[in-house]
Amino acid sequence: MAKRVEKYPEIVYRKHPNPLSPHPSPWVRQPGRHLPLFLLLVCLSCGIIAVDVRFGFSWVSQLSEVAASPVIFALDLIFKPVSNSASFFRETLSARTENEALKTQVEKLEYEVGQYQSAYHENIRLRNLLDLKAQVAPQAMAAEVLRYEDSAASRVMLLKGGVEDGFRKGQPVLGESGQLLGRIAQIHRNTSVVRLITDPSCRIGVTVERTRAQGILHSRDGRLYIRLDRTELVATGDRVLTSHLSNLYPKDLAIGAIGERAGPTASDPMVAVELGLMTGYRVEPVVPTERWKEYQEVLCLPNFTPPTGESDAAEP
Amino acid sequence: MRLLKLLTVALALGLFQGSLEISWSLGGVAPDILLLWVIWLGMKRQTGDALLVAFVGGLVLDSVAPFQPIGLSSLCKVVVAYLPEWAHYILLPENRATGWLVVGIGSLLQQILFLTTVQTLQPGTVWGRTALVETGLLLALNLLVWIPTSFFLSSVKESEFSV
Numbered sequence: 234m235a236k237r238v239e240k241y242p243e244i245v246y247r248k249h250p251n252p253l254s255p256h257p258s259p260w261v262r263q264p265g266r267h268l269p270l271f272l273l274l275v276c277l278s279c280g281i282i283a284v285d286v287r288f289g290f291s292w293v294s295q296l297s298e299v300a301a302s303p304v305i306f307a308l309d310l311i312f313k314p315v316s317n318s319a320s321f322f323r324e325t326l327s328a329r330t331e332n333e334a335l336k337t338q339v340e341k342l343e344y345e346v347g348q349y350q351s352a353y354h355e356n357i358r359l360r361n362l363l364d365l366k367a368q369v370a371p372q373a374m375a376a377e378v379l380r381y382e383d384s385a386a387s388r389v390m391l392l393k394g395g396v397e398d399g400f401r402k403g404q405p406v407l408g409e410s411g412q413l414l415g416r417i418a419q420i421h422r423n424t425s426v427v428r429l430i431t432d433p434s435c436r437i438g439v440t441v442e443r444t445r446a447q448g449i450l451h452s453r454d455g456r457l458y459i460r461l462d463r464t465e466l467v468a469t470g471d472r473v474l475t476s477h478l479s480n481l482y483p484k485d486l487a488i489g490a491i492g493e494r495a496g497p498t499a500s501d502p503m504v505a506v507e508l509g510l511m512t513g514y515r516v517e518p519v520v521p522t523e524r525w526k527e528y529q530e531v532l533c534l535p536n537f538t539p540p541t542g543e544s545d546a547a548e549p
Numbered sequence: 550m551r552l553l554k555l556l557t558v559a560l561a562l563g564l565f566q567g568s569l570e571i572s573w574s575l576g577g578v579a580p581d582i583l584l585l586w587v588i589w590l591g592m593k594r595q596t597g598d599a600l601l602v603a604f605v606g607g608l609v610l611d612s613v614a615p616f617q618p619i620g621l622s623s624l625c626k627v628v629v630a631y632l633p634e635w636a637h638y639i640l641l642p643e644n645r646a647t648g649w650l651v652v653g654i655g656s657l658l659q660q661i662l663f664l665t666t667v668q669t670l671q672p673g674t675v676w677g678r679t680a681l682v683e684t685g686l687l688l689a690l691n692l693l694v695w696i697p698t699s700f701f702l703s704s705v706k707e708s709e710f711s712v
Binding site: 266267270271274275277278279280281282284285286290293294296297298300301304305308309311312313315316319 | 572
């Protein structure tokens with residue numbers, strides 16, 4: 234106690250004061266000792282604010298700006314590297330989140346680009362189809378391809394559009410570049426089945442454009458062949474069109490061009506062929522058959538109703 | 550002489566605080582060193598000194614910091630400078646937690662006063678999400694500076710003694 238008195242001669246140790254004590258410390262008994270100064274400074278501050286708002290203290294600000302500029306410069310020197318480091322850490326920490334967000338965005342954009350590309354290709358296809366429609370028949374109807382079946386037994390195409398949409402049985406169906414694909418063989422309420430010219434059962438009367446030679450187009454394993462009289466002199470690349478004698482197709486629809494001469498295995502076992510009276514040639518379609526499955530829209534020619542009871546197989 | 554020293558400290562602190570608020574580039578608001586100094590003086594029972602430092606430092610701070618009326622920080626800081634006096638009267642015995650509490654309440658009180666006055670003097674809406682975030686940030690930063698510092702400040706033993 235003596236030491237404490239020496240160290241703090243003006244005060245005397247006592248127990249911790251109880252705030253609710255009836256005998257609080259002298260200091261506590263004078264809580265408002267600085268109240269006048271406090272009120273004075275508050276009033277002064279309010280007065281200065283009022284004067285500043287009304288008249289402004291631009292000269293004070295200018296003076297302070299001059300005084301503060303070296304301090305600001307020094308602080309900038311300190312804070313800039315700290316700020317840069319903080320930014321680096323913040324950016325590193327946020328990189329993962331940002332990466333995830335960017336990945337999602339990239340996926341979304343890829344999907345959108347895919348959509349745009351799809352729309353672009355569709356646009357090109359539809360433009361080609363429109364051009365073809367304008368060239369071939371302005372009243373031709375476009376139809377969406379629902380399914381493409383390419384099996385050994387049958388090669389058909391299912392179209393969206395049936396009786397209710399104005400499609401009729403027997404309508405020839407064209408693809409890109411005016412390639413003859415086949416004709417509507419079955420018609421339903423909302424769909425149509427197109428038997429393709431590559432179907433094994435299909436026989437079409439055709440003409441070689443240059444020589445006007447008449448022949449029969451048939452298919453084997455999805456490839457097209459033409460049977461011609463052996464006396465006909467055709468050359469590779471001669472265009473093959475539908476014949477004017479055909480009663481199932483309008484004349485002069487493009488099928489393809491004469492290719493190489495068919496070997497014995499490629500020829501069909503027709504008696505006339507076997508006897509050497511007819512010759513077979515490959516026909517290279519205008520659009521390769523491998524690409525037919527890529528068709529999404531086709532064109533159905535109007536106003537061609539085949540005679541009742543006729544069939545492709547009966548041609549010519 | 551003591552008053553001169555006090556005023557010099559107030560001027561320097563105001564200048565520093567104003568410059569700090571301009572230079573602070575770590576996001577949000579800067580810690581209010583001037584306010585913490587004022588509170589520390591108040592906690593040491595030097596309320597008169599605290600009031601003077603708050604007033605003069607606030608004036609300098611306002612003149613350095615752009616776009617705020619001169620006198621606004623003085624007003625806010627003078628009010629906060631008197632807070633430890635009230636706190637002593639109402640609460641205490643002191644311990645370190647008292648300081649933390651005073652700093653917290655002081656920071657909040659200052660920010661509320663500041664924003665309310667600005668809202669009164671200027672057109673537009675000051676209160677909003679940003680104001681709340683800044684208030685929270687200021688509170689956190691002030692406590693962050695104060696709490697470690699309080700362990701190094703000399704203890705105030707006056708309440709354990711009487712005259």
